[in-house]
Amino acid sequence: xxxxxxxxxxxxxxxxxxxxxxxxxxxxxxxxxxxxxxxxxxxxxxxxxxxxxxxxxxxxxxxxxxxxxxxxxxxxxxxxxxxxxxxxxxxxxxxxxxxxxxxxxxxxxxxxxxxxxxxxxxxxxxxxxxxxxxxxxxxxxxxxxxxxxxxxxxxxxxxxxxxxxxxxxxxxxxxxxxxxxxxxxxxxxxxxxxxxxxxxxxxxxxxxxxxxxxxxxxxxxxxxxxxxxxxxxxxxxxxxxxxxxxxxxxxxxxxxxxxxxxxxxxxxxxxxxxxxxxxxxxxxxxxxxxxxxxxxxxxxxxxxxxxxxxxxxxxxxxxxxxxxxxxxxxxxxxxxxxxxxxxxxxxxxxxxxxxxxxxxxxxxxxxxxxxxxxxxxxxxxxxxxxxxxxxxxxxxxxxxxxxxxxxxxxxxxxxxxxxxxxxxxxxxxxxxxxxxxxxxxxxxxxxxxxxxxxxxxxxxxxxxxxxxxxxxxxxxxxxxxxxxxxxxxxxxxxxxxxxxxxxxxxxxxxxxxxxxxxxxxxxxxxxxxxxxxxxxxxxxxxxxxxxxxxxxxxxxxxxxxxxxxxxxxxxxxxxxxxxxxxxxxxxxxxxxxxxxxxxxxxxxxxxxxxxx
Numbered sequence: 001x002x003x004x005x006x007x008x009x010x011x012x013x014x015x016x017x018x019x020x021x022x023x024x025x026x027x028x029x030x031x032x033x034x035x036x037x038x039x040x041x042x043x044x045x046x047x048x049x050x051x052x053x054x055x056x057x058x059x060x061x062x063x064x065x066x067x068x069x070x071x072x073x074x075x076x077x078x079x080x081x082x083x084x085x086x087x088x089x090x091x092x093x094x095x096x097x098x099x100x101x102x103x104x105x106x107x108x109x110x111x112x113x114x115x116x117x118x119x120x121x122x123x124x125x126x127x128x129x130x131x132x133x134x135x136x137x138x139x140x141x142x143x144x145x146x147x148x149x150x151x152x153x154x155x156x157x158x159x160x161x162x163x164x165x166x167x168x169x170x171x172x173x174x175x176x177x178x179x180x181x182x183x184x185x186x187x188x189x190x191x192x193x194x195x196x197x198x199x200x201x202x203x204x205x206x207x208x209x210x211x212x213x214x215x216x217x218x219x220x221x222x223x224x225x226x227x228x229x230x231x232x233x234x235x236x237x238x239x240x241x242x243x244x245x246x247x248x249x250x251x252x253x254x255x256x257x258x259x260x261x262x263x264x265x266x267x268x269x270x271x272x273x274x275x276x277x278x279x280x281x282x283x284x285x286x287x288x289x290x291x292x293x294x295x296x297x298x299x300x301x302x303x304x305x306x307x308x309x310x311x312x313x314x315x316x317x318x319x320x321x322x323x324x325x326x327x328x329x330x331x332x333x334x335x336x337x338x339x340x341x342x343x344x345x346x347x348x349x350x351x352x353x354x355x356x357x358x359x360x361x362x363x364x365x366x367x368x369x370x371x372x373x374x375x376x377x378x379x380x381x382x383x384x385x386x387x388x389x390x391x392x393x394x395x396x397x398x399x400x401x402x403x404x405x406x407x408x409x410x411x412x413x414x415x416x417x418x419x420x421x422x423x424x425x426x427x428x429x430x431x432x433x434x435x436x437x438x439x440x441x442x443x444x445x446x447x448x449x450x451x452x453x454x455x456x457x458x459x460x461x462x463x464x465x466x467x468x469x470x471x472x473x474x475x476x477x478x479x480x481x482x483x484x485x486x487x488x489x490x491x492x493x494x495x496x497x498x499x500x501x502x503x504x505x506x507x508x509x510x511x512x513x514x515x516x517x518x519x520x521x522x523x524x525x526x527x528x529x530x531x532x533x534x535x536x537x538x539x540x541x542x543x544x545x546x547x548x549x550x551x552x553x554x555x556x557x558x559x560x561x562x563x564x565x566x567x568x569x570x571x572x573x574x575x576x577x578x579x580x581x582x583x584x585x586x587x588x589x590x591x592x593x594x595x596x597x598x599x600x601x602x603x604x605x606x607x608x609x610x611x612x
Contacts, residue, residue: 037276038276038307038330039309040309041311041332041334043075043078043332043355044078044080044332044333044354045063045077045078045079045080046080046082046106047059047080047081047086048081048084049082049083049084049085049086053087053093056086056093057095060079060095060097061095061096063079063098063101064096064098067097067098068098068099070098070099070100071099071135072422074335076100076333076334076356076357077100077101077102077355078101078103078333079097079101079102079103079104081103081104081105082106082113082270083105083106083112083113085115085116086117087117088116089116092116092118092151093115093116093117094117094118094120094150095117095118095119095120096120096121096122097119097120097121097139098121098139099137099138100138100333100358101139101355102140102142102355103140103142103144104141104143104144104267104268105144105145106269107143107270108269108271108297109292109296110143110144110171110172110199111292113143113144114146115144115145115146115147116149117149118148118158118159119141119159120159120160120161121133121139121160121162121163122156122182123162123184123188124136125185129186129187131185131188132188132189133162133163133164133181133182133188133192134189135164135451136162136163136164136190137164137166137445138356138382138417139163139356140167140168140169140170140356140415141169141170141172142168142170142171143172144172144173145172145174146159146172146174146175146176147175147176148175148176148203154184156182156184157177158177159174159176159177160179160182161178161193162180162181162190163180163190163192163193164190164191164192165191165192165193165417165447166382166415166417166479167192168194168195168196168443169194169195169198170195170196170197170198170264170265170415171196171197171264172195172199173201174199174200174201174203175201175202176202177203177204178200178203178204178205178206179205180192180206180207180210180213181206181208181209183208188208188209189209189211190209191210191211192210192212192213193210194213194216194443194477195214196216196217196218196264196442196443196476197216197218198215198219199219199290201219202221203221204221204224205220205223205224206224206225207223207226207227207230208224208225209227210230211228211229212229212231212499212501212541213229213230213231214231214233214476214477214498214499214539215231215232215235216232216234216235216259216442216477216498217234217235217262217264217284217288217289217290217291218234218235219237219289219290219293220235220237220238222237223237223238223239226242226251226253227252228252228575229254229539229541229605230252230253230254230539231253231256231498231499231538231539232253233256233258233259233538234257234258234259234262235255235288235289236288238253239253240253240255241253241254241255243570243607243609244573244605252573252605254538254570256498256538257288258287259284259288259476259498260286260474260496261284261285261286261410261440261474262283262442262476263377263412263414263440264291264297264414265281265379265412265414266281266350266352266377266379267279268330268352268354275304277301277302277304278301278302278307278328278330278350279301280302280350280377282297282298282299282300283408283410284298302328302350306327307329307350308322308323308327309330309332310331310332310336311332311334312334312335312336312337312357314336315339316341316342317339317340319342320342320343323343323345323349328349328350328351328352329349329352330354331351331353331354331357331381332355332357333356333357334355334357335357335358335360338359339363341361341365341368341369342359342368343368343371344368344369344371344372344378345372347372347374347375347376347409348372348374348375348409349372349377350379351368351377352377352380353380353381354380356382357380357381357382358381358382358383359381359382359383359384360384360385361386361388361390361393362386363386363388364386364390364391365390366391366395367390368394369394370394370396370411370436371398373405373436374406374411374436374438375409375411376411376412377411377412377414378394378412378413378414379412379413379416380414380415380416382418383416383418384419384424384426385418385426385427385428385462386427387424387426388427389428390429391429391430392428392429392430392432392433393418393428393430394413394418394431394432394433395433396411396413396470397435397439398435405436405439405470405471406438407472410438410440411438411439411440412439412440412442413439413440413441413444414442414443415443416432416441416443416444417446417447418431418432418444418445418447418465419447420447420448420460420462421452421454421459422447422449422451422452422454422455423452423453424454425453425454425459425460426460427461427462429462430462430463430464430465430466430467431462431464431466432446432465432466432467433469434466434467434469436470437472437473437492438470438471438473439470439473439474440473440475441473441474441475441476441478443476443477444477444480445480445481446466446480446481446483447480447481447482448460448482448483448484449482450481450503450505450506450507456507457484457507457509457513461484462483463483463484463485463486464483464487465480465488466478466480466487466488467488467491468488468490468492469491469492470492471492471493471494471495472493472494472495473492473494474496474497474498475495475496475497475498476499477498478497478499478500479500480500480502481501481503482503482504482506484505484508485516485523486523486524486526486527487502487526488500488526488527489527489529490527490529490532490535491529491532493532493533494534494535495535496537497535497536497538498537498538499538499540500537500540502525502526502543502557503543503545503577504525504542504544504545504586506548507547508522508546509548509550510552511550511551511552514552516555520555521555522552522553522586524554524555524556524557524559526540526557526558526560527559528559528560528564532561532564533564534564534565534568535564535568536568536569537568537569538571540558541572541573541575542557542586543574543575543576544574544575544576544585544586545576545581545582546583546584546585547578547581547582548583551584552584553584553585553586554585554586555587555588556587556588556589556590556591556592557586557588557589557590558572558591559590560591560611564612566610566612567610568612569590569608569611569612571607572589572594572607572608572609573605573608574589574605574606575597575606576597576598576601576602576603576604577602577603578603579602583599584598585597585598585599586606589607589608590608590611591611593608594607
């Protein structure tokens with residue numbers, strides 16, 4: 001994540017919230033059949049249309065006052081809105097969301113929960129003329145409709161969603177003007193992001209300064225522009241294919257008419273009797289548009305009684321006992337210090353996070369190991385490396401090679417994020433290993449921190465972000481940044497990547513310390529094993545910003561077998577960032593094809609349209 005130096009340290013705002021203000025449940029256990037509303041703990045706030053709007057406004061504003069600047073804090077929150085309408089044209093509900101805050105409707109359709117107003121994210125300012133969205137991470141908006149009403153907002157009129165990585169928007173219906181950048185304070189840089197299963201009606205979606213973005217299975221009326229890498233997959237109304245950018249068609253746009261295989265994230269909702277359930281959308285093949293625009297999303301409902309609702313005080317042993325009893329799992333907001341691995345052994349297990357729950361392995365073990373062969377869904381989780389090195393933070397499938405998948409019931413990781421350092425010093429060899437076949441990766445940010453606490457070449461050590469050993473693995477929105485060797489290693493056959501964003505590590509202290517082999521400078525961002533026979537990629541970019549005051553070079557951004565079928569890789573690019581502080585660069589885009597991106601052509605994409 002491209003980052004500019006903070007000019008001052010933020011102070012936190014004291015926050016006092018009470019159960020009576022927002023009316024969340026504090027007694028019933030979801031582990032008891034027929035219990036109705038479960039106990040989601042003190043940091044899940046459930047609103048209903050009968051509440052005074054002033055109380056809702058006070059609550060969401062108080063959380064925002066703490067969380068907007070709380071980048072590496074331990075607080076976590078979820079706002080859940082029951083079915084109905086909030087705000088009005090005369091008195092809209094407008095509120096900002098900050099770090100580790102998720103906002104979701106509790107309807108079966110996004111149209112069941114309507115906010116007349118806006119739910120917004122703006123730039124953060126670190127001094128005069130240093131206002132950006134470059135570090136607006138770890139938040140989410142889902143499953144509701146926004147009728148955009150922003151009276152007396154001046155420049156901020158409209159739905160502002162100025163975010164970067166790990167800030168997904170899913171199942172959202174926006175009626176009105178929307179922008180993905182905050183253009184009201186300069187220089188307004190942004191580096192995101194991910195939208196899926198959403199619809200934008202009667203509105204212009206301003207991409208603005210967003211360096212890269214993926215929009216999947218959605219509907220747009222008008223998308224205004226691109227910067228370096230804008231990818232559309234199964235989006236009705238998407239701009240036509242145009243890569244690299246050119247006057248005749250704008251761009252740069254990488255546009256796929258349909259998405260090969262998708263599975264939308266499971267979501268919490270209440271039925272007509274007010275009972276809590278989790279809806280699990282069905283797998284789709286060769287799809288376009290939203291799952292809900294023409295009627296109810298295909299899929300199945302699961303009673304809340306089939307879930308163990310865990311809190312941060314629950315041990316890994318307690319969670320594993322519930323999983324062995326056949327329970328699914330909801331992780332409520334908080335930090336989970338794990339003294340052992342969470343073991344997901346049953347196919348079709350659902351692990352759903354509320355409010356960006358964060359999992360930290362305490363003793364160098366794996367945080368979660370998924371042994372279920374198919375249909376396992378993990379959604380809305382943040383894995384944070386512990387002080388003792390873990391071999392891997394999340395492993396999907398066993399190492400013995402017995403990982404046959406099921407393309408009619410694929411496992412999926414949706415909005416799953418990894419962090420090495422930043423909050424505190426942490427170490428892991430690899431963040432994510434996928435051994436299983438037929439797995440869908442849907443919005444992954446795997447980040448070795450370039451700023452924050454516990455950051456340094458020998459401090460937050462991590463070799464590789466993502467390793468794919470399974471066949472027929474499909475990834476949408478694969479963000480992998482700053483690892484110290486290959487960022488991604490792809491060993492499986494039949495893989496597909498729709499959008500890849502990478503920044504190489506900022507901090508190699510010397511070229512000698514960062515060499516793939518004798519005579520090969522640096523490490524490629526994306527390595528496809530020479531044994532791989534089939535792979536397809538669209539809209540894949542790698543950026544360099546070596547900031548240690550010495551020239552550091554990477555020989556290649558992408559290393560792939562030359563024996564792949566012709567045209568396997570599409571719309572590749574490299575970029576040299578920040579000529580004021582960066583040195584070195586990337587010498588070739590893919591293998592020995594494509595020019596170099598160095599200080600002589602900063603902030604200009606060097607492209608390869610098709611390879612081999």
